[in-house]
Amino acid sequence: xxxxxxxxxxxxxxxxxxxxxxxxxxxxxxxxxxxxxxxxxxxxxxxxxxxxxxxxxxxxxxxxxxxxxxxxxxxxxxxxxxxxxxxxxxxxxxxxxxxxxxxxxxxxxxxxxxxxxxxxxxxxxxxxxxxxxxxxxxxxxxxxxxxxxxxxxxxxxxxxxxxxxxxxxxxxxxxxxxxxxxxxxxxxxxxxxxxxxxxxxxxxxxxxxxxxxxxxxxxxxxxxxxxxxxxxxxxxxxxxxxxxxxxxxxxxxxxxxxxxxxxxxxxxxxxxxxxxxxxxxxxxxxxxxxxxxxxxxxxxxxxxxxxxxxxxxxxxxxxxxxxxxxxxxxxxxxxxxxxxxxxxxxxxxxxxxxxxxxxxxxxxxxxxxxxxxxxxxxxxxxxxxxxxxxxxxxxxxxxxxxxxxxxxxxxxxxxxxxxxxxxxxxxxxxxxx
Numbered sequence: 001x002x003x004x005x006x007x008x009x010x011x012x013x014x015x016x017x018x019x020x021x022x023x024x025x026x027x028x029x030x031x032x033x034x035x036x037x038x039x040x041x042x043x044x045x046x047x048x049x050x051x052x053x054x055x056x057x058x059x060x061x062x063x064x065x066x067x068x069x070x071x072x073x074x075x076x077x078x079x080x081x082x083x084x085x086x087x088x089x090x091x092x093x094x095x096x097x098x099x100x101x102x103x104x105x106x107x108x109x110x111x112x113x114x115x116x117x118x119x120x121x122x123x124x125x126x127x128x129x130x131x132x133x134x135x136x137x138x139x140x141x142x143x144x145x146x147x148x149x150x151x152x153x154x155x156x157x158x159x160x161x162x163x164x165x166x167x168x169x170x171x172x173x174x175x176x177x178x179x180x181x182x183x184x185x186x187x188x189x190x191x192x193x194x195x196x197x198x199x200x201x202x203x204x205x206x207x208x209x210x211x212x213x214x215x216x217x218x219x220x221x222x223x224x225x226x227x228x229x230x231x232x233x234x235x236x237x238x239x240x241x242x243x244x245x246x247x248x249x250x251x252x253x254x255x256x257x258x259x260x261x262x263x264x265x266x267x268x269x270x271x272x273x274x275x276x277x278x279x280x281x282x283x284x285x286x287x288x289x290x291x292x293x294x295x296x297x298x299x300x301x302x303x304x305x306x307x308x309x310x311x312x313x314x315x316x317x318x319x320x321x322x323x324x325x326x327x328x329x330x331x332x333x334x335x336x337x338x339x340x341x342x343x344x345x346x347x348x349x350x351x352x353x354x355x356x357x358x359x360x361x362x363x364x365x366x367x368x369x370x371x372x373x374x375x376x377x378x379x380x381x382x383x384x385x386x387x388x389x390x391x392x393x394x395x396x397x398x399x400x401x402x403x404x405x406x407x408x409x410x411x412x413x414x415x416x417x418x419x420x421x422x423x424x425x426x427x428x429x430x431x432x433x
Contacts, residue, residue: 032074033056033072033075034058034077034423035054035057035069035071035075035076036054036057036080038052038054038055038080039051039084040085041053041055042084042086042374042394043393043394044086044371044378044379044393047375049410050067054066054067054069055085055400056072057423060399060400060425061398061399061400062396062397065394065396078421084406084407084408084415085403085404086402086404086409087391087393087394087401087403088378089403089416090133090134090345090377090382090385091381092276092299092344093135093137093278093299093301094131094347094348094356095138096123096134096163097116097119097136097140098140100352103140103190104178106141108187108188112143116148116149119145119146119149121353122354123149123159123161123163125354127161127422127424127429127430129353129355130403131161131356132401132403132424133163133385134162135164136150136165137169137257137348138167140190141188141189141190141191143167144167144211146165147165147167147213162391165212166215167210167211169215169217169218170192170216170237171190171192171217171221172194172195172218172221172236173193175234175236176191176193176218176221177189178190195241196241197240197244200244200245201248204248204254205252214254214255214257215245215256216257216259217242217258218236218258219236219237219258219259219265219266220233220235220236220259220260220261220262221236221259233261233262233265234262235264239271239272242269242272242274243272246274255386256275257278258278259278259279260279260280260283261280261281263283263284263287266283266287269296270287270290271290271294273294276297276298278301279299279300279301279304280298280300281305282328284335292340292342298344299344299346300329300332300346302333302366303347303362304347305326305329306326308322309322309325333363333366334366337368342384343376344377345376345377345380355417357416357419359377360373360374360409360417361413361414361417363413364413370411371410374409374413379392380392399426400425402421403419405418405419406420420432
């Protein structure tokens with residue numbers, strides 16, 4: 001108990017590891033050899049579903065893929081002949097440390113250790129939903145707990161997807177929650193406040209030193225209600241600050257993701273060299289062309305806005321505002337498809353965790369081809385995260401990140417909402433007979 005008390009006094013940093021100390025049983029190691037017999041296999045490289053394929057997995061790596069391959073005598077055979085197999089899914093925009101309760105409550109009433117424990121639950125739910133890799137797009141006031149959760153998962157203490165951590169995110173003074181509180185109180189912010197070129201450089205260095213894999217910025221915020229739409233915001237960082245953030249991060253081999261809603265903020269971020277733009281509900285044709293030219297990836301996160309527009313528990317006025325935003329988001333998605341900009345899959349999922357695959361249905365409803373939607377959550381998402389040589393497709397030499405569904409997702413994309421099998425790094429985490 002003294003060891004745990006020491007950790008508690010030190011703060012939240014090792015808290016997710018405490019679970020491993022109390023319950024020391026580690027997750028199972030990847031078995032020696034496993035053979036998966038597939039009914040169909042989605043080949044994201046050729047854009048086809050291949051029948052009768054067998055995947056041989058050894059020590060967590062895909063060793064062979066082929067039609068009717070012989071099963072090694074010492075292999076564990078997994079019969080998925082009634083299912084369609086896909087690469088493990090990748091969500092490029094999620095929040096494992098967020099819940100569906102009030103934002104103010106999470107920052108003011110929940111301790112960071114408590115939120116870290118809930119993050120462990122969210123990580124398991126996310127993995128069960130078929131996401132073997134995620135980019136956690138900041139902790140919203142929980143400091144560097146996503147980096148700790150990432151490490152606890154990687155070390156086998158708790159189950160969850162491979163995590164790329166954005167830690168705290170960057171905002172300018174007065175541009176981000178908490179809002180409306182007494183100026184006499186020194187309260188926590190949902191992100192790290194940084195102003196001026198030297199200020200943002202220091203903040204980037206701090207976050208990287210504490211384990212940030214990516215830097216996230218809020219490039220517009222403090223939303224005003226214009227034309228009945230509460231999500232139209234004002235740009236935050238200056239052009240010089242944006243360029244300094246990107247320069248400082250890239251010197252350390254870390255990329256920058258920008259939360260934007262407005263076209264102006266999106267354009268300025270693309271010019272500054274950010275790697276991905278998140279949400280971007282109002283991006284225009286010219287900015288999409290600019291993004292394509294510069295290789296800037298768009299992560300639309302349709303689910304978050306669609307869900308809030310159809311939330312019957314919300315106040316009518318709030319729901320109407322989100323209905324306007326969701327409708328404009330759909331129009332923007334159509335412009336993105338016409339522009340040819342690279343789209344990577346992301347949900348902005350924060351509650352309920354484990355339902356991120358609903359994004360696929362919206363992408364297809366809004367005009368994307370089913371195979372392209374799958375590619376956005378596998379090969380293209382892996383490219384965005386710089387791991388396309390490790391995961392994102394089912395080829396020899398890749399990590400054995402594999403999921404399965406009943407039915408053909410190219411015929412009905414919503415079969416992806418019911419994942420029946422999940423393997424990550426060769427370890428079977430979920431199997432529904």
